[in-house]
Amino acid sequence: MIEMRNLTKRYFTGTPNEITVLGGIDLSIKAGEFVAIVGQSGSGKSTLMNIIGALDQPSGGEYELDGTPIQHLNRSQLASVRNHKIGFIFQSFNLIPRSSALKNVELPMVYAGIKKSPRSLRAKKLLDMMDMGERMNHYPNELSGGQKQRVAIARALANDPDILLADEPTGALDSKTGHRVMDIFLRIHREEKKTIVFITHSAELAELCPRVITIKDGRIVSDEAGSRAGGSADG
Numbered sequence: 495m496i497e498m499r500n501l502t503k504r505y506f507t508g509t510p511n512e513i514t515v516l517g518g519i520d521l522s523i524k525a526g527e528f529v530a531i532v533g534q535s536g537s538g539k540s541t542l543m544n545i546i547g548a549l550d551q552p553s554g555g556e557y558e559l560d561g562t563p564i565q566h567l568n569r570s571q572l573a574s575v576r577n578h579k580i581g582f583i584f585q586s587f588n589l590i591p592r593s594s595a596l597k598n599v600e601l602p603m604v605y606a607g608i609k610k611s612p613r614s615l616r617a618k619k620l621l622d623m624m625d626m627g628e629r630m631n632h633y634p635n636e637l638s639g640g641q642k643q644r645v646a647i648a649r650a651l652a653n654d655p656d657i658l659l660a661d662e663p664t665g666a667l668d669s670k671t672g673h674r675v676m677d678i679f680l681r682i683h684r685e686e687k688k689t690i691v692f693i694t695h696s697a698e699l700a701e702l703c704p705r706v707i708t709i710k711d712g713r714i715v716s717d718e719a720g721s722r723a724g725g726s727a728d729g
């Protein structure tokens with residue numbers, strides 16, 4: 495599903511300053527895998543995720559997403575890949591404040607051209623799945639952090655993407671709420687067979703994932719099975 499060879503990302507902050515953020519990533523993630531990416535702040539996790547999600551282009555190397563070489567796509571093709579193949583979840587939820595939970599979940603389907611009635615039906619179903627059905631008419635500022643993240647997960651699932659990319663989705667949540675959100679990801683992986691890339695600061699949550707990749711200074715320094723994979727985050 496995700497194939498990277500010698501992938502690099504550099505930023506030019508004015509000559510002669512060039513910083514290498516990703517220094518040659520070789521990574522292969524198969525359909526249906528659940529992979530945690532851990533590493534210190536500044537190690538390049540978000541940069542890598544943005545490239546995986548076709549939000550950003552690498553400086554060098556090769557990247558194929560589901561067999562498509564990403565570096566040859568134009569902007570609108572990239573947008574289409576993002577819209578149909580990938581669901582994003584962020585630490586800061588990124589919900590639209592002036593839209594209800596329901597409208598937030600509908601939005602990616604609006605962009606995908608889904609008509610009002612099937613769109614609203616699917617959004618309700620997804621919010622029910624996240625135990626948010628009763629709060630679907632609430633606005634983001636009327637929801638707790640955990641509830642906002644459940645709305646964001648429902649939104650990420652709206653167009654039935656193959657891949658979920660989550661960048662520190664529990665980073666703004668207390669530990670107990672974070673564990674609940676982690677359990678939702680484990681359930682989605684089990685029941686919906688999604689490929690999941692889960693960036694986290696929490697070693698404890700990462701160890702619940704079948705595969706844990708550690709990044710340091712823009713390089714992969716370990717790639718192994720999570721020691722508590724198969725368990726639940728909630729106890």
Ligand SMILES: Nc1ncnc2c1ncn2[C@@H]1O[C@H](COP(=O)(O)OP(=O)(O)O)[C@@H](O)[C@H]1O
Nearest residue numbers: 505507515533534535536537538539540541542
């Ligand atoms: N647009 C940019 N220009 C220059 N440096 C950047 C830019 N984006 C990120 N960086 C640098 O790249 C490094 C990795 O950042 P990031 O991928 O956000 O790390 P992480 O998500 O692991 O905390 C950091 O040193 C950061 O300062």
Ligand SMILES: [Mg+2]
Nearest residue numbers: 539540541661
């Ligand atoms: Mg980051």
